[in-house]
Amino acid sequence: MNMTLTSPQRAENIDGKAAARRLLAEVAAECRAFVDQGHHPTLAVVLVGDDPASQVYVRNKLRTAEEVGIRSLEYRFPANLSESELLATLDKLNLDPLVNGILVQLPLPRHINEQAILRAIDPLKDVDGFHPENVGGLVHGQAVLTPCTPAGCLRLLQDYCGDLSGKHAVVVGRSNIVGKPMAALLLKAHCSVTTLHSRSQDAAALAAQADILIAAVGQPEMIDASWIKPGAVVIDVGINRVTRANGSSRLVGDVDAASVSTVAAALTPVPGGVGPMTIACLMQNTLQATRLQTASAVLSHCG
């Protein structure tokens, strides 16, 4: 019997860097239009403490803002900053008419109440989309500022799959900044959505029924082929730094890419997938916030 060993099917790579470049080109064009009208979109980024990963992400955000023409203001504070001092900084940024977007990089030091800080940001300047008012608006299907990572994942899915109506999507992970808003966005895109606790007994069996799997669980390479329906599209939100035996470190996702790419139709790489889209959607949110504020300024001017 002539057994020709065919190499296992390899999932198509969903190129987040290329998708981010396309979105950033749109943002840069709209930013130029604002500047021509005399208003320079401005993003304020607040970093408390010296978490190494946060330093990388904030550096990426500030560099990208400059690339697309968004003015960025950076506020760096020592880890012992008090909650009241941070709140006072946010009050000033909320009231500054030249500041359109405000982002406080998470996580914050443990002595600071994150929810109190996120609630203190003006919802119209909340470019993370974490304020309860924006979260509520998202769940109600309103056009509000939406968390950047889920918005980036949705854009990658729509680029690859087209119309998502009627597709079954599984979200593994229930965080406030990814899992929960991701489920809300997929419902808004007319998907059937299952949100899984990663440790529930039948999680892999339930996940393996889905057309789309979003891995946002924060467990390095936890999701293998047993979680994937053949031909499914997989979006890996994970960003885990793991150390090899020889002491060097590398970034891996929540997906075991070698295993999953033998069954999935397409998969986002880590790095180079969701991360760049998170940054690009932050720039888009900054322009949306600028639009909202300039529109409301015109309305209040007309009385």
Ligand SMILES: Nc1nc(=O)c2c([nH]1)NC[C@@H]1CN(c3ccc(C(=O)N[C@@H](CCC(=O)O)C(=O)O)cc3)C=[N+]21
């Ligand atoms: N208020 C707030 N808003 C956030 O949106 C927020 C946050 N806090 N805290 C942390 C998470 C994580 N996050 C990432 C942003 C960019 C990359 C990114 O650029 N990743 C690159 C690799 C970067 C590297 O080299 O480490 C990539 O995947 O290609 C990753 C993760 C935003 N977050």
